[in-house]
Amino acid sequence: MVITKRGLVLGATAVAVTAVVVTGAGVHMSGGQAFLQESPKELIDEVWQLIDRNYVDATFNQVDWRAVRQDYLGRSYGTREEAYDAVRDMLEQLEDPYTRFMDPEEFRNMQIDTSGELTGVGIQLAQDEETDELIVVSPIEDTPAFEAGILAQDVIVQIDGQSTEGMDVNQAVNLIRGPAGSEVTLTIRRGEEQLEFPLQRAQIELHPVRYSYQEGSTGGVGYIRLTQFSANAAEEMQAAIQDLESQNVTGYILDLRSNPGGLLYSSIDIARMWLDGGVIVSTVDRQGISDQESANGQALTDKPLVVLVDGGSASASEILSGALQDNDRAVLVGTQTFGKGLVQSVRGLGDGSGIAVTVAKYLTPSGRDINHAGIAPDVEIELTEEQQEQLLDDRTQIGTTADPQYARALQVLNDRITAERQNQRAETVPQPQ
Incomplete structure (x- = not known):
């Protein structure tokens, strides 16, 4: 499945909305799991090929991309989690926080129908390219995050008491999202202040x-x-x-x-x-x-x-x-x-x-x-x-x-x-x- 031009995503928008909606794009889980168990290297090569053909930087961040392929295909992978870790490690060499791998659960989170209902607290996240901190791009109006007073440019330092140091956007989304009615506490740094926001997750209907x-x-x-x-x-x-x-x-x-x-x-x-x-x-x-x-x-x-x-x-x-x-x-x-x-x-x-x-x-x-x-x-x-x-x-x-x-x-x-x-x-x- 390839999302066409009208599905191109810009910036930190649907990328990190704390929500779970599976759209008509579909996710083929059972057959895919068998595929990966039989040949995890096929997944690694599939990702490599996509980057090789499409990545915006033809120098691949001054990395020898062909040597990267030989390196990662030359390794042995016992589980799909090992293959997933290898793909993420491979992509990290591009030093581009917006080019990222998503496991099946993370990909389902990504498949957001932005005209429907979202389950979450209502924030968009981005990762600062220099500090790797998790930054709130903005809260969505009429959502728990917005009503609690979370602001654009706030830095999320903890999620339910867990430090976000070293955490990427997808990991943060998985911790923040959850069933409507459940609670999550975000610890925010705003300037010199550190603030706590207990939030109740909700179904969020978007009318832009x-x-x-x-x-x-x-x-x-x-x-x-x-x-x-x-x-x-x-x-x-x-x-x-x-x-x-x-x-x-x-x-x-x-x-x-x-x-x-x-x-x-x-x-x-x-x-x-x-x-x-x-x-x-x-x-x-x-x-x-x-x-x-x-x-x-x-x-x-x-x-x-x-x-x-x-x-x-x-x-x-x-x-x-x-x-x-x-x-x-x-x-x-x-x-x-x-x-x-x-x-x-x-x-x-x-x-x-x-x-x-x-x-x-x-x-x-x-x-x-x-x-x-x-x-x-x-x-x-x-x-x-x-x-x-x-x-x-x-x-x-x-x-x-x-x-x-x-x-x-x-x-x-x-x-x-x-x-x-x-x-x-x-x-x-x-x-x-």
């Missing part, structure tokens, strides 16, 4: 788009909050824009704060709703530019747009915000984005296990590689920790004038609407003959 009509000084404003680029995000975004257009809004605020990303083509589909022309994103593999996506002349609105971003806006959020910024379609307000510019392809293996392979990086329309660097907002405004806590304590304030970043975005939007109206009036004034 929320929107409202709000009154502004220049007329009605459409406020749209997009929390994840899931399979149904584009459909919900289209419905939101069409409804707000029917209410004759004068402009929009699109809130991508703490949106950790998701499906590549979800971000492209949504970008086309705002852009009538121009490049959206270029995907670059080890042969060079392999794909370039552009607007298709079917934008749903051309009204002024301001986009809210922060350090939890990652991968697909950065594709969308970068496309809107580079095409001068929107003003970005907030703080620097996460900086995740890599694309993973997720593939099933012969024994029911799986592998996520970094196959490409992406560039914004102007050619920016935002991996690690992130995207800088046009107007920077940072929330204090006190302001963040206040918004978490009363989520009804998010997307209102009590939300300092939203208030600044509204001011920027009103200025743009006013300037556009003045330009339109100037164009309609008769010129002397």
Whole structure:
């Protein structure tokens, strides 16, 4: 099984959601176990071949990849666990936390239907490439983690009292996930503080788009909050824009704060709703530019747009915000984005296990590689920790004038609407003959 383009996963999105959902992709367990018991080396070679053909770095992190194959196929493996350990050890030589092997259980966790229900606490995790610490990319709204006050950039140092030192994302996910109603305690480092969060796992239904009509000084404003680029995000975004257009809004605020990303083509589909022309994103593999996506002349609105971003806006959020910024379609307000510019392809293996392979990086329309660097907002405004806590304590304030970043975005939007109206009036004034 190979997940096609529309299944490409960006960044730390579905990768580490603490949830278990098996999708229609399927996992062939019984036959696969027999396959591995008969020939564990076939699994190792299968993984090696996938990396050899698809990995984004043709130098394989300056590793002699053919010598690696000879080394690992020359060993003896008594159990499938030994073969799994060998595969993980082999992949570690790439020093890429996003290219990783998943045993059958971990792969089932990975096969998340992002439009359905998730069982967990509602956080996305990433592993810091320099420190190997487990970082919260963002909590999902209306989940136990979000309601408890866990924030983007928090560092998970313990799970139920067990240290996360040396632990990878998959191991952490297996400890954090569990049946709805059961409990898990996360110990978080935030700055100099160490905090404990007892959480009750829950069934989490994801609706990625929320929107409202709000009154502004220049007329009605459409406020749209997009929390994840899931399979149904584009459909919900289209419905939101069409409804707000029917209410004759004068402009929009699109809130991508703490949106950790998701499906590549979800971000492209949504970008086309705002852009009538121009490049959206270029995907670059080890042969060079392999794909370039552009607007298709079917934008749903051309009204002024301001986009809210922060350090939890990652991968697909950065594709969308970068496309809107580079095409001068929107003003970005907030703080620097996460900086995740890599694309993973997720593939099933012969024994029911799986592998996520970094196959490409992406560039914004102007050619920016935002991996690690992130995207800088046009107007920077940072929330204090006190302001963040206040918004978490009363989520009804998010997307209102009590939300300092939203208030600044509204001011920027009103200025743009006013300037556009003045330009339109100037164009309609008769010129002397």
